[in-house]
Amino acid sequence: MYSEKVMDHFQNPRNAGEMESPDGVGEVGNMKCGDIMKIFIKVEDDLISDIKFLTFGCGAAIASSSVLTEMIKGKTIEEALAVSNKDVADELGGLPAPKMHCSNLAADALHKAIDDYKNKSKST
Amino acid sequence: MTRDIYMDHGATTPLKEEVLQEMLPYLKEIHGNPSSLHRFGREPRKALEKARERVASALGAEPEEIYFTSGGTEANNLAIQGVARALASRGRHIITSAVEHHAALDAVEYLGSNGFEVTFLPVDEYGMVDPEEVSSAINDGTILVTIMTANNEVGTLQPVEEIGRICRAKGVYFHTDAVQAIGHIPFNMEQMPIDMLSLSAHKFYGPKGVGALYVRRKTRVHKLQFGGGQERKLRPGTENVAGIVGLGKAIELVTANVEEKSRNLSRLRDRLVEGLLELPDVRLNGHPTRRLPGNVNVSVFYVEGESLLLSLDMKGIAASSGSACTSGSLEPSHVLMAIGLDHQAAQGSLRFTLGEGNTEEEVDYTTEAMREVVERLRKMSSVYKK
Numbered sequence: 372m373y374s375e376k377v378m379d380h381f382q383n384p385r386n387a388g389e390m391e392s393p394d395g396v397g398e399v400g401n402m403k404c405g406d407i408m409k410i411f412i413k414v415e416d417d418l419i420s421d422i423k424f425l426t427f428g429c430g431a432a433i434a435s436s437s438v439l440t441e442m443i444k445g446k447t448i449e450e451a452l453a454v455s456n457k458d459v460a461d462e463l464g465g466l467p468a469p470k471m472h473c474s475n476l477a478a479d480a481l482h483k484a485i486d487d488y489k490n491k492s493k494s495t
Numbered sequence: 496m497t498r499d500i501y502m503d504h505g506a507t508t509p510l511k512e513e514v515l516q517e518m519l520p521y522l523k524e525i526h527g528n529p530s531s532l533h534r535f536g537r538e539p540r541k542a543l544e545k546a547r548e549r550v551a552s553a554l555g556a557e558p559e560e561i562y563f564t565s566g567g568t569e570a571n572n573l574a575i576q577g578v579a580r581a582l583a584s585r586g587r588h589i590i591t592s593a594v595e596h597h598a599a600l601d602a603v604e605y606l607g608s609n610g611f612e613v614t615f616l617p618v619d620e621y622g623m624v625d626p627e628e629v630s631s632a633i634n635d636g637t638i639l640v641t642i643m644t645a646n647n648e649v650g651t652l653q654p655v656e657e658i659g660r661i662c663r664a665k666g667v668y669f670h671t672d673a674v675q676a677i678g679h680i681p682f683n684m685e686q687m688p689i690d691m692l693s694l695s696a697h698k699f700y701g702p703k704g705v706g707a708l709y710v711r712r713k714t715r716v717h718k719l720q721f722g723g724g725q726e727r728k729l730r731p732g733t734e735n736v737a738g739i740v741g742l743g744k745a746i747e748l749v750t751a752n753v754e755e756k757s758r759n760l761s762r763l764r765d766r767l768v769e770g771l772l773e774l775p776d777v778r779l780n781g782h783p784t785r786r787l788p789g790n791v792n793v794s795v796f797y798v799e800g801e802s803l804l805l806s807l808d809m810k811g812i813a814a815s816s817g818s819a820c821t822s823g824s825l826e827p828s829h830v831l832m833a834i835g836l837d838h839q840a841a842q843g844s845l846r847f848t849l850g851e852g853n854t855e856e857e858v859d860y861t862t863e864a865m866r867e868v869v870e871r872l873r874k875m876s877s878v879y880k881k
């Protein structure tokens with residue numbers, strides 16, 4: 372039921388794991404099934420130089436986090452903010468309808484991580 | 496090295512060769528309608544009655560107490576709604592448990608929103624119904640108690656004989672969904688206080704789309720659908736002859752030496768349970784001993800069930816899960832909730848149902864595969880704290 376690309380990202384997730392002293396962290400919970408996604412970013416000169424994820428969730432959720440990190444790495448903050456939920460699902464070659472909400476987590480977590488980064492840089 | 500390890504016998508089982516061979520003529524050469532009087536009808540009629548005798552003898556029942564249906568779901572519906580229709584003028588209270596299969600639970604719920612009063616009995620942490628609670632739930636208006644013999648998810652065996660005795664003493668019909676239990680537990684309806692029992696062929700190496708309802712003589716049940724006079728008017732519709740023949744053969748094979756087969760399967764089950772419990776942060780769901788011989792249900796903490804299933808599938812192992820992410824409805828399994836698991840434990844639930852053909856080597860391979868898979872998924876889990 373999943374595309375090859377989803378299975379590839381699920382099997383060989385990119386940028387999975389915790390990040391040491393990130394510049395921004397975003398965590399979102401899935402209201403529907405109770406799963407949790409966390410995105411860590413490092414920012415240098417307005418560029419997202421590194422990004423990692425931790426996900427407790429289904430195959431689609433893990434693949435979405437993984438593909439998101441690939442899409443975002445090296446992008447400017449502004450470009451990253453423009454990435455939508457739909458972009459993530461599209462990048463995976465589509466997801467089955469009941470799994471669309473899992474890909475929404477990824478972009479939401481990223482946007483939260485960017486907010487967190489902005490708040491931190493404001494206060495310093 | 497791709498493996499083919501099937502550990503989802505609770506979902507369905509492969510058709511046995513001997514069963515297929517008996518069915519084949521009824522799919523082709525012997526095409527008559529069993530209701531026809533001419534010779535084309537006589538042969539399938541004979542086959543039908545032979546199958547009925549086989550089911551009856553496997554259950555220690557009489558042939559005229561066996562009614563063929565399209566499967567377990569229909570058998571449950573026929574029993575529950577059929578008794579409700581037959582006895583509505585006498586009483587309107589039905590008792591069931593919180594862990595029934597949806598085929599029973601939803602039928603009872605439907606009656607509950609259509610003028611019947613229903614009691615859903617809770618279960619303990621192992622998934623067991625307390626017979627005392629059945630007893631005290633029965634009132635003057637109670638017409639039916641329906642409690643499954645063995646739970647399809649966590650494998651817990653219910654004290655059906657005790658419950659049946661209570662029902663009999665109080666003059667209330669007792670139905671049990673034995674879909675998962677046939678071939679694992681011996682039945683003797685002559686001695687067991689059970690008025691109705693549902694079964695389904697594809698759960699015991701028979702074909703899909705056929706099942707049966709045992710109905711003790713003189714039990715009052717109304718038909719649910721209208722049509723011809725088949726199945727002594729309780730279940731109209733031209734019979735699924737090949738399927739019924741397959742059901743008859745399959746139940747004969749699966750109920751031979753049940754005790755010995757169950758002992759062997761339990762040994763395999765316990766080996767898998769032991770292996771899995773050696774992994775950190777894994778718990779067994781259901782009863783440690785009073786459970787189906789092939790059922791293993793565990794919660795793997797900090798990971799989600801669907802991702803476990805996909806990972807196992809890539810290693811050639813077929814299992815299932817009660818996680819919300821696998822359910823389509825995005826609700827975790829009602830059984831896991833009823834035994835008191837928290838949301839996260841339900842998310843990490845995994846069910847292996849062993850059957851004929853599984854080996855010790857496969858069990859050990861599965862334990863090893865689980866070790867790798869769980870470690871890998873925990874490394875990327877947002878809730879895992881080493």
Ligand code: FES
Pocket residue numbers: 401404405406427428429430431432470472473819820821
């Ligand atoms: S995370 Fe639950 S369905 Fe995807």
